[in-house]
């Protein structure tokens with residue numbers, strides 16, 4: 691039996707006026723798969739991620755998503771309200787800056803509980819219980835449940851952002867440079883946690899990063915972007931150990947050189 695793709699992207703393009711941020715993007719993502727999108731700054735990674743996760747409307751192309759509940763959906767044919775509902779339930783978005791992904795003026799517990807309430811949960815005791823469980827899952831002391839995220843370190847804020855996303859058991863997570871701006875040791879801990887959660891919850895992930903070490907650790911497959919186009923795709927080890935395209939060779943060698 692042929693496995694049903696979770697996401698199918700055809701000829702996607704994003705323009706800013708006359709400027710082409712990305713174009714002719716085609717790929718499929720399968721359940722439980724982690725796809726890394728790599729490339730230097732300005733190569734169009736974030737624009738692509740935003741067009742996939744409905745944070746911006748693409749100028750061309752098609753994105754199909756297979757929902758367990760609703761079946762096959764053509765994202766940009768859906769009413770806006772249904773797209774928003776998807777991002778609140780079956781999907782998660784982890785932003786580089788916790789400021790974009792958290793509400794900094796409400797407690798850690800409320801940040802997690804809010805997403806449950808958006809999905810119709812009304813029982814306060816149950817919401818608090820799930821918030822505690824998810825704080826534990828992301829290695830935050832449950833004594834901090836009533837504290838504001840502004841009192842958290844950068845690494846803790848990112849872990850809280852992950853908890854807020856995962857509490858509704860989404861299937862598909864979009865991440866944009868989730869470890870960017872963190873100290874190396876904090877990055878390592880976050881990456882370990884992400885790896886564990888991805889496997890534990892069988893998450894499908896599209897992760898944008900300019901950091902090939904992050905891609906190596908998390909991604910099963912890579913898509914290399916240069917000036918808005920995909921120049922190479924393949925299994926992560928294959929792409930990084932035996933890059934075929936000159937741009938990928940440059941990208942890999944510039945990282946590996948001391």
Ligand SMILES: Nc1ncnc2c1ncn2[C@@H]1O[C@H](COP(=O)(O)OP(=O)(O)OP(=O)(O)O)[C@@H](O)[C@H]1O
Nearest residue numbers: 706709711729730731732733734735736737738900
């Ligand atoms: N809102 C916008 N308006 C105009 N141009 C934009 C906008 N957002 C991005 N761009 C341009 O589109 C190109 C691709 O940007 P994008 O952020 O997608 O790349 P990226 O690979 O994610 O880079 P980075 O890692 O630096 O974020 C860049 O040249 C950028 O200047």
